[in-house]
Amino acid sequence: MHLLRGALRNYAWGSRTALAELCGRPVPSVHPEAEMWFGAHPADPARLLIGDDAVSLLDAVAADPVRELGSDVAPRFGNRLPFLLKLLAAEEPLSLQAHPSAIQARDGFARENRARVPIDAPTRNYRDDSPKPELVVALDRFEALAGFRDPHATIALFAALEVPALAKYSALLAGQPDSSGLRALFTTWITLPERALATLLPEVLDGCVAYLSASHGRGQFGKEVRTAIELADTYPGDAGVLCSLLLNRITLQPGEGLYLDAGNLHAYLRGVAVEIMANSDNVLRGGLTPKHVDVPELLRVLDFEPVEVPILHPGGAGGARRYPTPAAEFALSRIDLDATNPTADVTVDGPNILLCTKGSVQLRSGDTVLELRRGAAAWVSAADAHVSVTTSEGNAQMFCASVGRAG
Numbered sequence: 001m002h003l004l005r006g007a008l009r010n011y012a013w014g015s016r017t018a019l020a021e022l023c024g025r026p027v028p029s030v031h032p033e034a035e036m037w038f039g040a041h042p043a044d045p046a047r048l049l050i051g052d053d054a055v056s057l058l059d060a061v062a063a064d065p066v067r068e069l070g071s072d073v074a075p076r077f078g079n080r081l082p083f084l085l086k087l088l089a090a091e092e093p094l095s096l097q098a099h100p101s102a103i104q105a106r107d108g109f110a111r112e113n114r115a116r117v118p119i120d121a122p123t124r125n126y127r128d129d130s131p132k133p134e135l136v137v138a139l140d141r142f143e144a145l146a147g148f149r150d151p152h153a154t155i156a157l158f159a160a161l162e163v164p165a166l167a168k169y170s171a172l173l174a175g176q177p178d179s180s181g182l183r184a185l186f187t188t189w190i191t192l193p194e195r196a197l198a199t200l201l202p203e204v205l206d207g208c209v210a211y212l213s214a215s216h217g218r219g220q221f222g223k224e225v226r227t228a229i230e231l232a233d234t235y236p237g238d239a240g241v242l243c244s245l246l247l248n249r250i251t252l253q254p255g256e257g258l259y260l261d262a263g264n265l266h267a268y269l270r271g272v273a274v275e276i277m278a279n280s281d282n283v284l285r286g287g288l289t290p291k292h293v294d295v296p297e298l299l300r301v302l303d304f305e306p307v308e309v310p311i312l313h314p315g316g317a318g319g320a321r322r323y324p325t326p327a328a329e330f331a332l333s334r335i336d337l338d339a340t341n342p343t344a345d346v347t348v349d350g351p352n353i354l355l356c357t358k359g360s361v362q363l364r365s366g367d368t369v370l371e372l373r374r375g376a377a378a379w380v381s382a383a384d385a386h387v388s389v390t391t392s393e394g395n396a397q398m399f400c401a402s403v404g405r406a407g
């Protein structure tokens with residue numbers, strides 16, 4: 001067991017305060033800080049702090065995969081750590097995106113290899129052959145769009161906006177209020193010729209503004225409509241703004257989670273969260289980004305089935321409570337400690353990354369004792385003894401990332 005120093009990622013959509021504050025560094029930071037990666041991703045591995053050395057976790061796992069990952073996990077995932085744990089702070093919306101299934105990722109990766117698209121080309125969709133399920137858990141209020149809304153509710157939203165130009169799209173959806181209708185409408189909007197978009201989008205946005213003022217911001221679709229206006233501010237003229245009106249608008253309260261399986265169209269809007277995902281870079285973008293957008297490929301992987309995306313709470317009582325997800329690559333549990341429940345145990349049957357998000361905790365594994373402040377993490381290898389966690393003072397919260405069960 002060692003302290004693990006995360007890799008800080010500066011993206012323009014990040015925050016100059018949230019991660020610095022969480023990790024106890026001066027505020028505001030020089031650059032917007034978007035993510036802190038705790039994992040063994042080749043692009044930016046975290047570092048094990050061993051004595052005066054900072055050893056790449058990627059190198060440590062490669063040097064002795066069976067010791068670090070365990071004899072079960074190492075062969076299951078090709079001697080690689082299968083998950084990446086992140087702290088994420090979004091001040092501005094991230095792109096509209098979806099991730100491929102296992103089969104789509106394998107096919108897409110092979111196809112782009114055959115076409116000789118360089119692995120680091122900005123036009124490359126599939127940088128590896130893995131699916132990328134992800135789970136995001138809010139640390140403060142977290143805002144997102146995820147999954148297609150029930151078409152009947154979307155028809156009601158269009159009606160509320162009172163925009164004549166929306167009538168034909170509303171009719172399209174009313175004729176087929178299911179995944180086929182959503183596919184047809186989304187495909188029409190995301191591929192709308194520039195001139196048609198330049199007429200439709202301002203009319204819809206005018207409708208949004210009128211709706212907000214007529215309902216004094218308290219209408220049934222207030223959040224959805226405000227989101228479209230905000231997205232249009234950041235990405236003017238982007239078809240993704242229209243498409244945002246088709247998606248579930250979700251607010252997570254602290255501790256609540258959202259699981260995004262293959263094909264789920266989503267966009268993170270704002271907030272601070274813990275995120276865990278399969279260790280993959282496979283993202284298909286549909287807009288709201290200056291990065292590469294490949295609409296045909298996105299359409300190929302999207303799941304248009306309307307869903308109410310469930311908000312997840314960790315299951316079980318006391319100790320490490322786990323968020324229920326089907327992912328094979330990862331599992332995420334949360335440990336809450338206070339004066340009445342000051343200790344908990346972490347069972348080690350594979351690699352674990354422990355991340356303190358509130359207060360501070362003391363970790364004990366065999367003879368090793370570590371203090372974990374808020375924002376700090378530790379690596380527990382499969383060879384380490386079970387870990388007992390104690391709050392150093394008052395309330396504390398820790399997340400525990402591990403490998404999911406074999407399917």
Ligand SMILES: [Zn+2]
Pocket residue numbers: 097098099134260266
């Ligand atoms: Zn995503």
